[in-house]
Amino acid sequence: MKDMITIQNLTKTYGKHRGVEDVTFSVREGEIFGFLGPNGAGKSTTIRSMLGLIKYDQGEIRINGLDSVKDREKILADIGYMPSEAWFYPGMKIREILKYSAAVRKVDCTDEAEKLCDRLQVDVKRKINELSLGNRKKVSIICAMQHRPKLFVFDEPTSGLDPLMQNVFFELIQEYVNEGATCMLSTHVLSEVRNHCTRVAIMKEGKLVVTDTVDNLLSSRSKRIKMIRDGEKLDYIYKDNLNNLYKELEGHHIEDIIIEEPSIEEVFMHYYLKEEK
Numbered sequence: 001m002k003d004m005i006t007i008q009n010l011t012k013t014y015g016k017h018r019g020v021e022d023v024t025f026s027v028r029e030g031e032i033f034g035f036l037g038p039n040g041a042g043k044s045t046t047i048r049s050m051l052g053l054i055k056y057d058q059g060e061i062r063i064n065g066l067d068s069v070k071d072r073e074k075i076l077a078d079i080g081y082m083p084s085e086a087w088f089y090p091g092m093k094i095r096e097i098l099k100y101s102a103a104v105r106k107v108d109c110t111d112e113a114e115k116l117c118d119r120l121q122v123d124v125k126r127k128i129n130e131l132s133l134g135n136r137k138k139v140s141i142i143c144a145m146q147h148r149p150k151l152f153v154f155d156e157p158t159s160g161l162d163p164l165m166q167n168v169f170f171e172l173i174q175e176y177v178n179e180g181a182t183c184m185l186s187t188h189v190l191s192e193v194r195n196h197c198t199r200v201a202i203m204k205e206g207k208l209v210v211t212d213t214v215d216n217l218l219s220s221r222s223k224r225i226k227m228i229r230d231g232e233k234l235d236y237i238y239k240d241n242l243n244n245l246y247k248e249l250e251g252h253h254i255e256d257i258i259i260e261e262p263s264i265e266e267v268f269m270h271y272y273l274k275e276e277k
């Protein structure tokens with residue numbers, strides 16, 4: 001499968017401050033790719049560099065084979081980007097915002113916009129400044145989707161959306177992906193990653209720490225152990241070979257033991273914890 005996004009040795013500093021350092025990964029055509037990491041890890045810097053919103057210092061970014069600097073306009077024509085902040089000009093009606101967003105791209109999105117408003121339960125007659133954060137997010141989602149782009153880039157799309165609308169959002173993404181689109185999703189919600197993403201990249205302190213399939217990352221050898229040993233209740237993550245656990249338990253009275261797969265939060269947590277200095 002060909003790459004939709006290729007990022008090679010991306011480095012961006014903000015004056016003396018670190019942004020991202022030597023980041024290399026790729027997103028394949030047709031996948032839903034999770035982009036994770038704690039606050040300040042460098043996700044937005046990477047995304048803004050991809051979209052030409054900031055100038056990076058070193059490296060190369062190609063999107064659908066095109067150079068992110070030289071071919072910026074061509075690239076942007078086929079991207080649906082949703083920033084984490086859902087801000088619009090106050091006073092505008094939703095209908096006007098959607099029309100304006102389509103006109104900037106010089107495409108007629110009327111049918112798709114109507115379908116999306118219906119699915120996301122958006123009333124186009126309402127003014128943007130009357131809306132809750134969740135409803136503004138829905139407008140932002142429609143602006144990113146209505147021109148049916150080849151590539152979606154979402155920065156924390158579901159924060160503020162109720163669970164029903166979160167479901168509708170992922171149904172829509174899946175439908176577009178089934179028709180050939182690619183989706184890069186920056187999120188802090190690990191259940192979204194487990195349920196919807198095929199591969200992930202995890203950033204930490206400006207560097208890429210891992211990129212792999214969600215299945216591989218979750219099938220690590222660690223297990224969650226819950227047991228009552230010698231009258232004591234224990235609940236912990238065991239990272240060694242299970243044969244060693246059985247040896248360690250010899251001579252103890254085991255009243256009860258449950259060995260289960262850890263949650264995605266438990267598996268991913270160490271990528272989020274700060275390194276000991």
Ligand SMILES: Nc1ncnc2c1ncn2[C@@H]1O[C@H](COP(=O)(O)OP(=O)(O)OP(=O)(O)O)[C@@H](O)[C@H]1O
Nearest residue numbers: 014017018019037038039040041042043044045046
């Ligand atoms: N405009 C800026 N000026 C100076 N430093 C910046 C600027 N934007 C980002 N940074 C720094 O770059 C680093 C990466 O920030 P970035 O916003 O890319 O992280 P993030 O992973 O998107 O975080 P979050 O999950 O909080 O959105 C941080 O150390 C941040 O302080």
